[in-house]
Amino acid sequence: MGSLDKKPLVKVLADKLEKPELDNRSYRVIQLSNELEALLVHDPDTDKASASVNVGVGSFSDDDDMPGMAHAVEHLLFMGTEKYPVENDYNQYLTAHSGYSNAYTGSTETNYFFEVAASSEDVGSQKNGSGNRLTNGDLDAVTSPSNADLPLYGALDRFSQFFIAPLFLEETLDRELRAVDSENKKNLQSDNWRMMQLDKSLSTKKHPYHHFSTGNLATLRDEPRARGLDIRSEFMKFHAKHYSANRMKLVVLGKESLDTLQSWVEEFFSAVDNKSLPCLRWDESGPYAEEDLLKIIFAKPVMESRSLDITFTYQDEEENNLYLCQPHRYITHLIGHEGPGSILAYIKALGWANVLSVGTNTVSPGFGQLTIDIRLTPDGLEKYEEITKIVFQYIALIKHAGPQRWIFDEIKNMKEVDFRFKEKSPATRFTSTTSSTMQKALPRELLLSGERVVREYNEAEIEKGLSWLRSDNYRIHVTSQEFPGDWDQKEKWYGTEYRIQDVPLAFQEAITNALNSKPEDIPKELHMPHKNDFVPTQLTVERKEVDTPSKVPKLIRNDDAVRLWYKKDDQFWVPKASIKITLRNPLVSITPANSVKTALYTMLVHDELSEYSYDAEIAGLEWDFNESNRGLNISVSGYNEKMPVLLEKVLTCMRNIEIKPERFRIVKERIIRSYRNWEFAQPYQHSGSYIQWLRSTIGWSNDQLLAEIPHVSVEEVAEFYPQLLKQVHIEVLAHGNLYKEDALRMTQLVEHIIKPRALPRAQWQKKRNLILPEGSDYTWSRVHKDPAMVNNSIDYFLYVGEINNPILRGKLLLLDQIGSEPAFDHLRTKEQLGYIVWSGSRYGATTMGYRVTIQSERSAEYLEKRINAFLMVLSKNIEEMSPKDFESHKRSMINKRLEKLKNLDSEFGRFQSHISDEYYNFLQAEEDAESVRHITQQQMIDFFGHYIHPDSPHRAKLSVHIIAQSSPKEVAPTLSKDDQLEKIQNTIEKSLVASGVGVDTDKLRARLANVDILGGDQNGITAAILTYLRDDAQIPEEHVNMVAEQAPQLLSTVLPALGVEVQTDDKNLPPVPEVKATTWIENVPEFKASLQVSTAPIPVVDLSTFEELEPKL
C-alpha cells in the first residue's frame, strides 16, 4: 500500500493559547490519530524539559473489593517495558540527565511526569540537529543520531513505552505493593488523611467517593489472593480496561521547536492503543445520599486540634461552561473574607476561632462540594452551634444583599492582574498541572487562563450558586480530642474514633431560622465588605534591557545602623517587589524563655493585624513577621505600588501593640498546641530536626521551649518586646520593581518608626556548628510520643567540613548526585525498608555533611546496618564507574547548580539565603559548578574513602534514632514470653489462612517448636513453615513457593511489632561490614560541651566591593 495512506492524521486543535503578558513560550494543541491529545510547549529559555501524561481514570474506578488498584497500577506501570525491560532503566536515564520522575493517583485521574536537562552539553555543537523539520511519523528519519543524544528525546521514548507495552514484571509486584503499603502506613497517623477518609467512609456506597483510595497489602495482595485471584492479572486487567489513548492528555515542554516536539510526540505516542473509552461518570447517586445529610460527625484527631467543618453539596462548575463567571469565586470571596464585617472577624472577636477557610471542589462529573472549615479556640468548641448559626446568618446576609457588581469587578480585576503578570512556573509543575487541566471541558485556547480568569458578571448564575447554601443539604464535622468524648465507632481504614448522629431538632430549627433571618435580625457585626483600597492601579514596569542580568545585589547603604541590599529587577519585568528586613538582636534566642516570648510577640502582631491586612492579601500583597536566631524578620512582597503603606502599618503595630489579655490567652493556647503537636509529627521530621539541634550551638529543642511556656505571662511579653526593638542592626534586602529611592525610603521608615540605637557588630549573634571529631561515632535515640506510631526513623550523618570550603562542597554535591539513585534503588526499591528514603548533602549553619534518612517499620539499629552495607556498595560503584558515567554525573550536577532562576521570587530567595547565612557568597552556585568540573574520579574515591567509607578511621558520624513505641525494644517488656509466642503463632496461622492454606494448629506448632522464635530466627521460622506445608499439609509446590517468597517480608514486620528483633542473614542482600561500636549520647549538654566549635561565617569577599552608596535623602 502507498505509504501516504498510513501517515497518521494529526489534528491541530489550537495553535495559540491565551497567555500571560510576559510568557515567551509558544504553544500548540494537537490530537493524534489515536485521539491522544497533546499540548506542545516550546520554551526558548528553559533549562529543564518535561513531560506529563494524565490518564482519565483514578481510584474511583477501583473494584469495590480491591481498594487501591488504580494506585497500585500507577506504581507498577514503571516496572519495565517490552522495549526497556530493565526495571530501573527509566530512572537511571533521568538521573544521568539531571532529572527525576514522579506520579500521583487522584480519584478520577492518574498523573505521571518527569523532567530532564533541556539540552546535553555533549550535543551543544550539533544544535542544528533540531533543524531537521519533521511533521509526520516517518520513524527512520527521526531517529537520527542527534536526536538520540537529546535528553528529552530519550526520556520521551522510555516514558511513552509505559503507556504502550508495560510488563508489570512479576518479580517487582510484591515489592511495589509493599511500597504502597508503606505509603499508607506513613499516612495512618495523619489527620488530613484520617478526616478525609472518615467523610468518605460515611458517604453512600452507591458512589465511589466511599472508596479507600491508597490501598495496602491486605486489600491489594493478601485478601484477593485468599479469594483465589491472580493479582498481577487483576492489575493488568484494570490497565487493559481503563488505559486508552483517548483518555490521555500529554504535555511536552522543551527547548525544541513546536514542529520537532510534534514529530517526537507522533513518533512515540501514536502507538498507544485507543479503545475509544467513554468519560467516566457516576450518575446513580451523588457522594452523599439523602440519608447522609443533616448529620453531625464528631471525630477524635491524633493532633491536638479543634475544628468545625460545614460541607454543602454543590454544583459541578466544570460541567456547565461556568468557567466564564465561576460563581463560587463570588461566594467563597465573601464567606472566606477576613476583614471587618466578615464571619471570621466576628467569631474571632468573640474569642471563638482563629482561622476560617472555604473552598469548592468537584467530586465527580456533575457533583461538587462547598466546605467551610473553621479552626476553633477552646471556647469556640463549646459554641460550635452558635458559630454554625452565625455562618448561616451571614449566608442570609449575602442572599439579602443580592449579587453586587462592584464585588465581582474587584475579584475579576485581581484575577486579570494576577494572570497578566503570572510568571513561569517550573517545567514539571507546569506539565503536570496542565495535563490535569486538559481533562476539563475548557476551550483549548483557554487552557492556561480558563480557570484563572473570570470573564462575565452573571447575576443569575451567582444566585443559582448561592441557592446551594441551604439548610437541607449540609453536614457538619466537629473535631476535637476532648469533646464530646463518647465516640463509639472506629473508621475502618485509619481507625479514627468517631460518632455520627442526626442534627438535633432544636439545632436544625436554629439553623433554618438563621438562614431565614430578616436583615434586621442579623447581628450588626456582620456586614458586607467595604471597597478594597489595596487593589493595585499602577502596574507599570520600567524596562531597561541589559545584556546579562546581574547576579549580585548592590549595597546602597552600609553604615553602623543599616546595611541595605538592593537590586532593581533586570529580567522578569513584573510590577512586583519584595523587601525583607532583619532587626539583628541576640536577645531573641539567647534562652528558651526569650525564644518563647519572641514567638508570642510575633504571633500577637499577626493576630492584631489580620483583619486590616486581609485586603492587602487578596490584592496580592503579603507580609510576614517572624523570628530567627539572628533577630526579628519583617517581610512584605507582591505588587509593589502599595507596599510602603502596608510596611508602615506593620512597623507601627510592632512598635505600639498593646497586648490584650484575652488575645494573649488565645495565642498562648495556640503556641502550646503547636509545640505539643510537633511531638506527633512524622518520625523522619523529628530525626531531621534533632540532628540539626545536636550539631548547633544556639537554638532550642521543642521540649525546652514547651517547658518555658507555663511561666510566661502577658506582662512579661509586654515588658520584653520593647527590648527587642531598642538596639538593633538593620539589614535589608529590597528587590524587584523598585527604584533605589523606594528602597532607601522604606529603610528610613524602619528607622523612623522603630527608632533603635545601632547594635555594634561585636554584639551580633555568631552562628557556629559543633564539629564531630575525626574517628568519632555517636548515636542519640528517642522514643516517639505517639503510641500508635508504627514507624521508626534514622538520620545518619557523616561530617564533611565547613561550608566555606568550595572544594569539599563540590565533592559533597557530586556524592549527593552519584549516590541518590543507588540509595533509592537499594534501600527503598530492593530492600523495601520504607517509603521515605533520602540521601544527600545536609547543611548546617556553618558545616555540612552527607546524610541518609529512612523511615521504616524496621528497627533503627537494623537501618543503621543496612546503611553501612549500602555505603560499601556505593564505594564499589564509585570505584568501578566508567569514566563516561562519571562525567555524566558531573554534568548532571553542574546543570543543577547552574539551573536558571525561574522568577523574581526565586532570585529574591537566593539573595536572601546568601545574606542570612552571612557568607554573602552570591556566586556560590557558579563556584560549585566550577568546583565539580575539576573533580577527578580518583579524587572522589579518596574523598569517599576518607569521609564516608564505613572502614575509614577518619570519618565522623552522628546518628539519630527515633523509636516507635511499638518497636521491639519498647514492646518486649510489655509482653510475657508466652504471650509473645502465642501471638506470633497466631499471626502466622492467620496469614496462612489468608493466603488460602488450611492450618492444622497442632502440627504447625510442632514444627515451630524447634525454632528460636523469640530470638528472631527468621530463616528457621520460614523453614519450619515450609516443611509443614510440604510434609504435613501436602499443598502443591507452587503454592509453597509463593509462601516461601512472602514469608520473610511478612515475618520482618510481624516479629518486630510483637517485640522480637528479627535476625536476618539474607544472602541476597549486600553484606553488613564490621564497624566500630558507637558511643550513645546520654547527656546532650555534656555531649555538646565535649565538642569543638566551627569558625563563624565571614563574608567571602569584602562587602565594600558591593557598595554603590547613595547620598542620603
Ligand SMILES: [Zn+2]
Ligand atoms: Zn504511591
